[in-house]
Amino acid sequence: MGSALPPDRTEDELWLEYQETRDSKLRDAFIKQYAPLVKYVAGKVALGMPKNVEFDDLVSCGTFGLIDAIDKYNPKLDIKFKTYAVTRIRGSIFDELRAADWVPRSVRQKIREVEEAAGTLESQYGRPATEKEVAEYLKMDEAEFNKTMMKISSTSVLSLNDVWFSGDENDKVSIGDSIEAPASLNPDVIVERDEIRRIVIDVINNLPDKEKKIMVLYHYEDLTLKEIGQVLDITESRVSQLHTKAIQRILQKLTNVRKGIM
Numbered sequence: 001m002g003s004a005l006p007p008d009r010t011e012d013e014l015w016l017e018y019q020e021t022r023d024s025k026l027r028d029a030f031i032k033q034y035a036p037l038v039k040y041v042a043g044k045v046a047l048g049m050p051k052n053v054e055f056d057d058l059v060s061c062g063t064f065g066l067i068d069a070i071d072k073y074n075p076k077l078d079i080k081f082k083t084y085a086v087t088r089i090r091g092s093i094f095d096e097l098r099a100a101d102w103v104p105r106s107v108r109q110k111i112r113e114v115e116e117a118a119g120t121l122e123s124q125y126g127r128p129a130t131e132k133e134v135a136e137y138l139k140m141d142e143a144e145f146n147k148t149m150m151k152i153s154s155t156s157v158l159s160l161n162d163v164w165f166s167g168d169e170n171d172k173v174s175i176g177d178s179i180e181a182p183a184s185l186n187p188d189v190i191v192e193r194d195e196i197r198r199i200v201i202d203v204i205n206n207l208p209d210k211e212k213k214i215m216v217l218y219h220y221e222d223l224t225l226k227e228i229g230q231v232l233d234i235t236e237s238r239v240s241q242l243h244t245k246a247i248q249r250i251l252q253k254l255t256n257v258r259k260g261i262m
Contacts, residue, residue, distance in 0.1 A: 001009070002087075003033060004029050004030075004032035004176075005030070005033050006029070006034040006242075011081075012075060014026060014029075014030075015073065015075035015081065016075050018030070018070075019073075019075060027067075027071075027193075028157025031063075031066060031070065033146045034070075034081075034082070035066070037066070037082065037085060037086065037089065038063050038065075038066050038089055039059055039062075040209060041062055041086055041089045041090050041093065042055060042061075042062045042093060043055070043151055044096075044224065045058055045090065045093050046058055048052055053081075053097070056093055057095050057096075057249075061092050061093045061095070061096040061215060062066035062089040062090075062092055062093050064092050065085075065088040065091060065093065066088070066089050066091070066092075066231045067086040067088065068088050068092065068167075069088035070085075072088075072146070077245060082211055090093040092141060097166050101103070110148050113138060114134060114138070114148070114248065115251065117129070117134050117137045117138050117246065118248060118252050119252055119256065120137070121133055121137060122252060122256070123135065123256075126250070128249055131145065131245070144243070145247055149197070149241050149244060149245075156190055164224035199253060200250055200252060203249055203250045203253050204216075204246070204250070207246055207249065208243055210232060210234075211242050211243075211245060211246040211249075212246075213228075213231075213232060214232070214239055214242050214243050214246060215243070215246050217231065218243060223240045225240055225243065
């Protein structure tokens with residue numbers, strides 16, 4: 001498919017023109033040009049979602065994010081539109097998922113129980129708790145604990161994209177954003193974001209080898225969970241479990257920081 005943008009000018013020139021004129025035809029051309037990006041992001045999000053979450057609904061929500069990105073993008077900043085748009089598209093999709101509250105109450109309860117157990121044990125031991133230790137604390141056998149972790153794994157990507165802190169309405173920042181390329185933020189938020197990013201990177205660097213590889217391949221290299229399983233020669237469900245464990249470590253560390261434990 002060829003470009004939807006006028007061929008007689010560069011895209012940079014067209015962005016500058018749109019910033020000045022807000023021409024509706026040019027806006028429509030940008031929407032058409034980057035519509036495949038919405039489907040790509042929606043496809044990645046859909047991989048971790050329950051069956052009741054429709055792909056077309058994710059695309060619709062993502063399209064609102066794309067339009068928002070087009071209207072707010074500043075071509076004079078040193079960031080590519082595609083990078084900026086991915087953050088807005090993903091954010092729009094997860095905003096809708098949060099509003100719909102698709103995670104069952106029973107799963108939310110299990111998430112809280114596991115997170116509280118992991119936090120308590122980390123405070124006691126001065127290090128991250130192992131799966132076995134968390135299972136024993138919760139009085140679960142291995143099979144029951146693994147089943148619980150599989151239920152939680154479908155919510156892990158959503159957890160990573162929950163808003164962690166914010167400046168004004170346009171400066172909401174998620175943990176997922178802090179791993180990936182930044183959008184335009186005001187100086188105060190940049191300082192806080194850099195600290196969150198430092199903590200996240202520190203946790204990732206200290207993860208067990210497979211968890212670290214999964215985080216890098218998923219959040220930096222844009223591989224799907226299935227593709228990561230092929231690379232690491234493990235099942236997709238095992239990738240999902242390890243991804244969830246890594247995210248819980250990050251969330252627990254950030255929760256401890258927020259509570260003043262660290």
